[in-house]
Amino acid sequence: MIPERDIRRFWLWWAKNEALIRKVIEKGSEAKLLELKEHIDRKVLGFGHFTWEIIESQNKTYCLIISPNRDYDRLQLTKKIMKAAPDLAHWEFRYAKPENPRVSPFKMYDALLDPVIIDPSNWEMEFANGIVHIYAENLVEVDPETRLEALDLVVTAHFGEEFRIMEVKQLEWEENYEKKNA
Structure with a gap:
């Protein structure tokens, strides 16, 4: 189980840094993008065996997905994490990867x-x-x-x-x- 305080800390960090995260995604160098990736990796892996990705959102600018890696118990945890997500103007948050009927090679x-x-x-x-x-x-x-x-x-x-x-x-x-x- 993930302690509530760890989830709160993650979302406080995200809300505090979301403008910087967007700036690095939009205009950052390869080195800054790698640094951001490694930082988010540490944060997400602190919850357990999860993966994450940031994609373009249909409703907002970006979407952060924390994936339970096809595991039922971890799905319950990602739902809990995302339920605590802040409401941010540029971000949508998902607890599992959405459907994509056209899978690329x-x-x-x-x-x-x-x-x-x-x-x-x-x-x-x-x-x-x-x-x-x-x-x-x-x-x-x-x-x-x-x-x-x-x-x-x-x-x-x-x-x-x-x-x-x-x-x-x-x-x-x-x-x-x-x-x-x-």
Whole structure:
């Protein structure tokens, strides 16, 4: 459990420094951006095994997301952290990554630490009864452990992290796209 005082301290720090954070994001050098990243890393990791990101917001200028890393117990903690967030003119705060139906290709490393490009652009996904069926021909050559991690990352991005945690019980990979009811 995260002590309330640690959450209050974090948000007091954020509110006090939010203009500087925005300035570094908008006009900072690479060195200043790295310094900011490391500072926020220390603050967020002080809560536990969480990750964070700042993205452009649809409603405000920026959005800080503290991710529970696809973990139910940590989701409850990120909800608690974000519930205490201040109301700031330029900031929106989220307790989990939002859905992103158009996942871009990305690089990850397989069991042998070789880089693998994962391109989900032609994948098909169907959700029913807690199971996501993923049709992805381009994962045939990927080892099973890396394949499962890639599937989980893409499903989490596609449906949103909270949906992934709360609703998805199983992932099933299919090499060929054949609708189950066709």
